[in-house]
Amino acid sequence: MGGVGKTTMAQQICEDGVVRNHFNNCIIWICVSDEFEVNRLTRDVLKSLGVKLQDSDTRDTLMVNLRDSVKSKKFLLVLDDMWDDVLKDEKGWRTFHRTLSNGLEGSMILVTTRSSKVANLVSNSDPYELKGLQDDVFCDFFKLCAFKSNGSRNDPEMEHIRPELERIGRAILPKLKGSPLAAKTLGRLLKSNLRIEHWEDILRSELWTLEQEETDILPALRLSYIYLPHHMKRCFSICALYPKDQRFEKEFLADIWVAQGYVEAEDASSCFDDLVNRSFFQKADLSDKYVIHDLMHDTAQLVSEIECFIIQHVSDLAKIPSNVRHLSIFTNGNISCTELESICTQNKKLRSLVCNESYRSSKHFAPVIDCWFKELPNIRVLIFNISTVRKLPESIGNSKHLCYLGLFGSSTFKTLPSSVSCMYHVQTIKANGCKFKRYPQGFSDLISLKKISSDEFIYNKDNFDRQRLRWTQVGTSDEDLQMMEEHIEWLPHWNLQHLVIDSYRGKSCPSWLRPDCLKMLTSLELISCKNIQSLSFFEPPFPDSEESKNIYHLEVLHIRRCPNINWQGLVTLPSSLRRITLVNFGRSTDHFVSCFHDLTLLTYLKIQCELLTLIPLQVWISNLQSLEYLWVCWCSSLTSICVSEASSRHPVGVFSSLSKVTVSLCNSLLSLDEFLMPAYMPIVKIIHVESCRQLALLPIDELHSFSRLEELRIEGCPKLNMQRRMTLPSSLRKLRLINCPSIEYIDNSHLGSSMTLKGLSLRLDSCPDLISIVGAISVSEIQSGDINDCPKLMEITQPFTRRPYWYVLRNHT
Numbered sequence: 001m002g003g004v005g006k007t008t009m010a011q012q013i014c015e016d017g018v019v020r021n022h023f024n025n026c027i028i029w030i031c032v033s034d035e036f037e038v039n040r041l042t043r044d045v046l047k048s049l050g051v052k053l054q055d056s057d058t059r060d061t062l063m064v065n066l067r068d069s070v071k072s073k074k075f076l077l078v079l080d081d082m083w084d085d086v087l088k089d090e091k092g093w094r095t096f097h098r099t100l101s102n103g104l105e106g107s108m109i110l111v112t113t114r115s116s117k118v119a120n121l122v123s124n125s126d127p128y129e130l131k132g133l134q135d136d137v138f139c140d141f142f143k144l145c146a147f148k149s150n151g152s153r154n155d156p157e158m159e160h161i162r163p164e165l166e167r168i169g170r171a172i173l174p175k176l177k178g179s180p181l182a183a184k185t186l187g188r189l190l191k192s193n194l195r196i197e198h199w200e201d202i203l204r205s206e207l208w209t210l211e212q213e214e215t216d217i218l219p220a221l222r223l224s225y226i227y228l229p230h231h232m233k234r235c236f237s238i239c240a241l242y243p244k245d246q247r248f249e250k251e252f253l254a255d256i257w258v259a260q261g262y263v264e265a266e267d268a269s270s271c272f273d274d275l276v277n278r279s280f281f282q283k284a285d286l287s288d289k290y291v292i293h294d295l296m297h298d299t300a301q302l303v304s305e306i307e308c309f310i311i312q313h314v315s316d317l318a319k320i321p322s323n324v325r326h327l328s329i330f331t332n333g334n335i336s337c338t339e340l341e342s343i344c345t346q347n348k349k350l351r352s353l354v355c356n357e358s359y360r361s362s363k364h365f366a367p368v369i370d371c372w373f374k375e376l377p378n379i380r381v382l383i384f385n386i387s388t389v390r391k392l393p394e395s396i397g398n399s400k401h402l403c404y405l406g407l408f409g410s411s412t413f414k415t416l417p418s419s420v421s422c423m424y425h426v427q428t429i430k431a432n433g434c435k436f437k438r439y440p441q442g443f444s445d446l447i448s449l450k451k452i453s454s455d456e457f458i459y460n461k462d463n464f465d466r467q468r469l470r471w472t473q474v475g476t477s478d479e480d481l482q483m484m485e486e487h488i489e490w491l492p493h494w495n496l497q498h499l500v501i502d503s504y505r506g507k508s509c510p511s512w513l514r515p516d517c518l519k520m521l522t523s524l525e526l527i528s529c530k531n532i533q534s535l536s537f538f539e540p541p542f543p544d545s546e547e548s549k550n551i552y553h554l555e556v557l558h559i560r561r562c563p564n565i566n567w568q569g570l571v572t573l574p575s576s577l578r579r580i581t582l583v584n585f586g587r588s589t590d591h592f593v594s595c596f597h598d599l600t601l602l603t604y605l606k607i608q609c610e611l612l613t614l615i616p617l618q619v620w621i622s623n624l625q626s627l628e629y630l631w632v633c634w635c636s637s638l639t640s641i642c643v644s645e646a647s648s649r650h651p652v653g654v655f656s657s658l659s660k661v662t663v664s665l666c667n668s669l670l671s672l673d674e675f676l677m678p679a680y681m682p683i684v685k686i687i688h689v690e691s692c693r694q695l696a697l698l699p700i701d702e703l704h705s706f707s708r709l710e711e712l713r714i715e716g717c718p719k720l721n722m723q724r725r726m727t728l729p730s731s732l733r734k735l736r737l738i739n740c741p742s743i744e745y746i747d748n749s750h751l752g753s754s755m756t757l758k759g760l761s762l763r764l765d766s767c768p769d770l771i772s773i774v775g776a777i778s779v780s781e782i783q784s785g786d787i788n789d790c791p792k793l794m795e796i797t798q799p800f801t802r803r804p805y806w807y808v809l810r811n812h813t
Contacts, residue, residue, distance in 0.1 A: 002295045003181030004130045006112040010078050011285070013110065019076065022106070026075040029285065031245030033294065034083040035312060038092035040332065042066055042099075045077065063095065067102045074104040081245065081294055082113045082122070090121065097122070132178015141180065142173060145187025161196060168199040175208050175220065181293060182220040185279040189224045192278070202227070221299045224278065233303070234262045235271055236280050239292055240300040240308040241328045241354060247289040248281070255428045255451070259381050259403035260351065265450070266463045311335065317343070326352035326381075333357055337364040341371045350376050355384040358409065362388040370395050377401070385409045386434060397422040403448075407431035410455075414438070421445045429453070437483050439490040444512075449492050459491060465520070466498035474505050481505055481531065498523040498556075507531045515552050515574070523556035533564050540572040552576050555601075559585040567592035579604040590614050597623050603657070606631040615641040621653045621680060628657050633664040641675040654679065660686040671697035678705035685709060691716040700726040704748060707731060714740050734761045737770075746773040759783045764790055 013019055014027050028048045030041060042062040043053055049069045057065070077100065086093050100109065111122045119127035133141060146169060147162070169190070176182040190199055207219040207226075225233065235257045239248070254268035263271050275281055281290040292300065301308070308326045311317060314334055320327070320343070327343070327350055329335060335357060344350075353372065359365040366389050372382060373395035382399070383406030390411055397419025403426060410433040420426075421442030428451040435455045452459035456473035469488065474480070485506035493499075493512050497520050504526075512518070514536055524537065552574030558581040559565070565586030575598040586592070589612045596602075596619055603626050612635045620627075621643075632638070641663075658681045663672065669692050676687065676699055685708055689698065695717045703712065704727035712728075714720075715738040725745040728735070737743060762785035764770065770790045787793070787800040 002114055003179040003293065004132060005180050006114075006130055007080055008180075009130065010080060010110060010112050014076070014078060023074055023076045023108075026073050027078070028075060029078045029080065031080050031291075032082040032086075033244040034085055035243065036082065036086040036089060036093075037332065038089060038096050041079075041096060049073075059095075063099045066096075066099045070100060070103040070107070072104070074106045076107070077109045079109065079111045079122075082111050082115075082118050084115050084118060086118055087121065093121065133180060133183075135178075138176075138178050138180075138183065139170075139173060142169060142176070142183045142187050145184050146190045148191065161194070164196055165190075165194065165199055168196070168203050171203055179220075181279070181295060185224045185296075186220045188278050189227050192227075221295055222302070224280075225299055225303060228278070231263055232271060232275060234260070236275060237300050237304040238262075238308060238326055238352070240297070240304045241310065241326045241352060243310060243312070243330055244294050244297045245291060247284050247287070247291060249289055252430075255404055255430075256352075256381055259427060261380075311343075314339075320347065323349075325350060328352075328354035328356070330356045333359070337361075337368050340368045344368075344371050344375045348375055349378055351378055352381040353379060353383070354381075354406075358385045359387045362390065365389060366391075366393070369393060373398050380404065382406070383408070386411045386431075390414075392417055394419045396420055399423060400425065402426055404428045405430070407434050409433055411435075412437070415440050416443070418442060424448060427451065431455075436487075438486045441490065443490040444492050446492050447494050457487065461492075461496075464497065465495055466500070466523075467493070467496050468500040468502065469504065470500075470502040471504060474503060476505075481507065485510075493518065496521055498525075500525040500527065501529060502527040504529045505531050507533050509535060509537070513537055515554070520553065522553055523558075524554060525556075525558040526560070526562050527558075528561045530562065531564055532562055533566055535565060538571050538573060540570065555579065557581070559583070562586055571595040573597070573599060575599060575601065577602050581606045583608040585609060587611060594619055596620055599623050601626055603628045605629070606633075608632075608634045610634065610636045613637045613639055617641055617675060617680075618643045621655060624655065625653070626657050627655055628659045630655075630658060630660070631662045631664075632666060633662065635666045635669075637668055638666045639668050639670060641669070641672065643674065655681045656683070658684050660684070660688075662686075662688040662690070663692065664688065664690040665692070666695075667691075667693045669695055671695070673697040673699050676702075678702055678707075681706075683708050686711040688713045689715070689717060693717070694719055696721045700724055700743070703727050704729050710734065712736070714738070714743075733759060736763045737765070737767050738763065739766045741766075741768050743767055744769050744771050746770075761785060762787070764788070764793070766790075768792065 014029065020027065028045055030044045030048070032041065039059055039062060042059075046053060046062065046065055046069060051065055051069055053062075053065075097109070100107070109122070111118070113119055116127070132138065143166075146165075172186070176186065186202070190202065202223055205219075205223055207222055225236070228236065235253070238256065238260065239253070242248075250269070250272050254272055257263050257271065258265045258268050272281070276290065280296055281292060284291045304326075306321050306323055309316075309320055309324045309328075311320070311327070311329045312331060314331065317335075317339060324347055327347060329340070329343075337359060340355065340357070353376065365387050369384070369389065370393040372379070373393060376382075377398065378401055379399055380401055381404040382402060383404070386407045386409040388411070390413060392413070394417045396417050400422065402423055405426060405428070407430070412435045415438045416436060418440045420440060423446060425448050426446055427448050429449070430451070430453045432453055433455055436457075449459075450461045456471060458468070458470045458472060461467040469491065471484065474484075484504060485508060488501075488504065488506065488510045491510070496518055499518070499521060509532060515521070526532070553576055554574045555576055555578045557577060557579070560581070560583040563584055563586060566588055567586055568588035568591055571592060573595055577599055578601050580602065583606075589609050593607070593612065594616050600623070602624055605624070605627060615632070615638065632641075661676070661681065661684060663669070672689065672695065684706060687706075687709065689695070690713065693716070696719050698714070698720060701724040703709065706729050708731055709729050710731055711734040712732060713736040715736060718739060718741055720740055720742045725747045726743055727748050728746065758781050760782055762782050764787045766789045768789070768791060771792045772795060773793070782802055785800065785802050787796055787798055790798065
């Protein structure tokens with residue numbers, strides 16, 4: 001019986017801990033389906049065992065490899081969904097089975113099948129037959145699928161209609177024959193529309209009255225298909241282009257659907273999720289791929305039998321429907337190149353062609369590719385194994401409607417044909433195993449191109465005009481670097497709003513990386529571009545002109561791990577910037593941070609740079625009025641954050657919006673006395689100073705003047721020289737002092753004020769010189785806290801721990 005849970009039970013067996021331990025995690029899962037072919041099966045097992053194979057391997061060679069691979073292993077081999085096709089090659093099965101018997105004692109083969117004949121062939125023992133779920137269990141499961149629960153009535157709006165829906169559901173139950181797949185699929189269809197009329201329509205459907213075998217559940221699945229929205233029907237039915245048990249990636253199917261015009265790009269992902277929720281797809285094992293249940297695949301083939309066709313045997317050539325629009329070829333090399341050309345000339349209305357064949361002779365296969373591009377004017381999706389071909393034909397430019405080009409296999413191309421610039425509708429070029437040394441002139445004219453995926457490069461432009469360029473494998477020779485510079489120069493860059501360049505190793509940026517060429521750009525991110533020496537984007541095209549400011553719309557700038565950019569020279573940062581992140585961002589960084597002029601909209605600034613030595617406080621305070629968050633970290637050469645002597649004689653201004661300040665891991669910094677001043681940051685709420693090993697001065701006696709300070713953290717600053725008393729503002733809600741040896745007193749009493757710190761969360765740890773907190777904090781005011789390793793603090797028994805609803809006082813001796 002199909003859909004009863006055979007595969008699910010086999011998966012549960014494989015996931016059981018005892019089973020996995022018994023087989024030392026050597027569990028191999030192979031989907032056999034209705035095409036039993038010993039060589040393919042053997043190859044799949046060997047690949048699962050990590051054995052590298054050659055296309056030329058014969059059956060004898062494969063069997064020798066299989067015997068040698070299993071002789072030192074105790075394995076569990078699962079052969080899922082084996083059909084009667086194996087009965088046509090009993091000799092092949094027995095050879096395969098005999099070879100596997102060389103495994104260690106305790107090795108096993110588990111077969112799932114609908115056929116009792118197959119069960120008798122593969123084993124002498126009695127098979128375990130799964131039947132439909134018991135009536136009461138099945139009823140509860142169906143309710144769970146249809147109502148999200150098996151009996152509760154928590155939704156008041158459902159109370160008056162649920163009894164009637166349950167009556168209809170009970171009438172549908174016998175038609176599902178105890179099959180969990182049918183219950184889940186149809187239950188989710190019913191759940192999508194809880195109107196009584198909808199449920200009645202499904203109950204009265206004529207599909208239930210069609211003549212069918214006793215265990216046939218296809219009507220339930222066809223009903224689920226019939227009630228799909230039109231666009232989802234098209235998206236699902238085209239999956240019949242692939243054989244059973246095909247592993248699909250979500251992104252791949254989404255791209256295919258968009259290429260065919262079935263859905264808009266922004267809706268493709270949600271369409272896939274809807275089909276998964278309706279059980280048309282299910283997760284394949286623990287991977288990120290999905291499969292279609294074989295009964296669902298039967299449904300897809302049934303509803304698309306005129307438009308979709310798979311050639312799996314040479315005999316299928318004579319069966320191709322005259323109106324076929326989507327054609328695939330999976331014959332394991334049993335079809336000739338001449339026959340491939342004939343298919344193309346006789347089916348010129350094809351919109352999809354998938355050819356899984358591999359040919360050793362490029363001399364014979366190259367004309368086939370040329371024929372496809374010449375003779376299929378309506379093709380939208382073309383996917384084929386590039387085999388040994390090293391050059392695509394100029395006729396590719398004829399494919400004006402081609403939206404998806406998939407090349408699999410491994411090949412290196414000097415370039416793409418120049419005529420590719422005529423493919424204005426191409427959206428995706430997926431060639432994961434291929435390498436393109438350069439792109440042709442005019443490649444940047446491909447205004448619809450969204451994705452390129454090749455052996456060492458990924459180009460991805462999403463629906464919001466965010467473009468990411470990422471090099472995954474980077475050579476270091478001069479030729480490699482030059483090739484990379486040519487790559488990026490000819491990439492499409494139309495209407496970009498967000499640009500990410502990742503792991504680019506060229507020395508120069510593309511000529512189009514300028515504000516006058518990217519007038520809509522609002523976000524720029526450079527990551528690990530280790531050889532870039534300059535960024536012309538920040539060199540004003542019209543020096544000393546107001547016009548140079550008006551062409552910028554950049555709001556976000558992120559530069560990470562780009563150590564060779566030289567910022568010495570004229571730098572103009574656009575006043576439109578709102579967020580800046582700088583991590584190991586080049587040389588002459590002191591000059592760069594002194595160019596923060598007119599950044600009146602900037603709210604976020606993060607700097608992490610080992611070469612930075614000075615932060616010009618007067619420039620920042622005067623130009624960063626909107627700054628809310630400042631983070632300075634890992635600036636190991638930073639010695640000063642201060643106002644210059646020349647500027648100190650003039651009004652400096654304030655960080656009027658600054659709310660959070662973090663200074664961390666700046667091990668050359670000596671003083672924050674001048675920076676952390678209440679006059680400079682009147683509304684700051686959070687101050688963190690952490691792991692600054694040489695820091696000696698902090699204005700701790702001015703802390704009470706931070707009238708809005710809520711959180712203060714000072715940690716890992718062992719050289720603080722603070723003979724002054726630490727004073728705290730009444731607004732403080734969280735105080736952390738950790739490894740601060742020179743703090744002696746936390747005391748507001750000398751200010752003559754009656755400040756209260758009710759609800760304070762406190763942590764004092766490893767402060768060996770701390771003598772007293774009386775006058776600032778009383779034990780009764782601490783809402784939660786920990787005090788430990790403060791030996792001179794005699795006012796509280798240590799270790800001290802208190803949480804909001806309990807506290808513990810323990811003696812420390």
